[in-house]
Amino acid sequence: MAATVTFVINDPLASGGPPIRSVSAGNYPPGDIAKFDIKPSATPGKYDPLTPEFDYWQTKLALIGGLRTWKTLTGSYLDRWWGNQSALPVMTDAGDDLNAFYDRSSLQFFSHGFGGVTVHSAESVDVVVHEQGHALLDAIRSDFFDVPFIEVGALHEAFGDCNALLNALEDRATRDAVIAASPDLSGFQFVESLAEQLGDAIRREYGPDSVETGALRHALNTFRWVDPTGLPSWAPADQLAGEVHSFARVFVGAFYDTIRNIYTSGSSGQANLRNASRTASFPGPSRTSFVATRPPFRHPATFRIQPSERAWPAAGSPRRWSGR
Ligand SMILES: [Zn+2]
Numbered sequence: 001m002a003a004t005v006t007f008v009i010n011d012p013l014a015s016g017g018p019p020i021r022s023v024s025a026g027n028y029p030p031g032d033i034a035k036f037d038i039k040p041s042a043t044p045g046k047y048d049p050l051t052p053e054f055d056y057w058q059t060k061l062a063l064i065g066g067l068r069t070w071k072t073l074t075g076s077y078l079d080r081w082w083g084n085q086s087a088l089p090v091m092t093d094a095g096d097d098l099n100a101f102y103d104r105s106s107l108q109f110f111s112h113g114f115g116g117v118t119v120h121s122a123e124s125v126d127v128v129v130h131e132q133g134h135a136l137l138d139a140i141r142s143d144f145f146d147v148p149f150i151e152v153g154a155l156h157e158a159f160g161d162c163n164a165l166l167n168a169l170e171d172r173a174t175r176d177a178v179i180a181a182s183p184d185l186s187g188f189q190f191v192e193s194l195a196e197q198l199g200d201a202i203r204r205e206y207g208p209d210s211v212e213t214g215a216l217r218h219a220l221n222t223f224r225w226v227d228p229t230g231l232p233s234w235a236p237a238d239q240l241a242g243e244v245h246s247f248a249r250v251f252v253g254a255f256y257d258t259i260r261n262i263y264t265s266g267s268s269g270q271a272n273l274r275n276a277s278r279t280a281s282f283p284g285p286s287r288t289s290f291v292a293t294r295p296p297f298r299h300p301a302t303f304r305i306q307p308s309e310r311a312w313p314a315a316g317s318p319r320r321w322s323g324r
Helices: 052-074 126-138 150-171 172-179 196-206 244-264 268-282 287-290
Strands: 004-007 021-024 036-041 087-091 100-102 107-109 111-116 116-118
Touching: 004 052, 036 052, 036 268, 052 126, 052 150, 052 268, 100 116, 111 150, 111 196, 116 172, 116 196, 150 172, 150 244, 172 196, 172 268
Parallel strands: 036 087, 087 107
Antiparallel strands: 004 021, 100 107, 111 116
């Protein structure tokens, strides 16, 4: 009998999602493709959360799922990561912080305790697959990585969040649960709620203005594009700021609306939701009518890129999960 491990499918604080699973200890897809080197490693087994062994398998299964989603959506695995790397190093617990990042030479996740609650960011599939999204985008468009423009940075952040959404919706039990929670996807639920546990930890320690209610970020939102150079560099989480994670919500919201609109224009049920998610991820003629819900998507010419010294504090900044 194959060794089994425990896997939390979405986020440790996801509400209404599928229960914790016992799954076969997975391995990377075969072949000479871009993979990961996760440290510290662990043999398969039943481990408790907040242990290095649990974090290894939780992170590995999340990353394998993300690779498979990428293959499903693009038709192939990546050959290499940025810099021709075949195995991107991953540290499941790189120190004390409420964050995670991709810096071209690694993915790093952190742990932090506050008020008697300890959080490991590597235990959230939302967070892991978001960071994986940075690495995927960097492998195909390296010119987007370290650019001093708010909208380019926001696009990188949005790509991570959209990667998390698309990965979540590849799972059938997740699709069933999200439809049960909100039949037309117009209500808040665990899929559009991103990084619930990390958001909860940041909220408890830094106050209600620091994150949105119920999640670090919501894909279900009504933010609309404005010139980000006219926005303050920080704003309460329910308002848009000229900061990449905050401004990314314009893109993520439009993308989630696209999935919703495709889904609600077809039949109900999880199969059509899978179709909607996959269709939204592909560029093509059928997409434009659904995307045309808010600027700048209706008028691409207005999708201006403005320089701003506020976008990046310094060259070479890693792509973090949170802009806090
Ligand atoms: Zn990020």
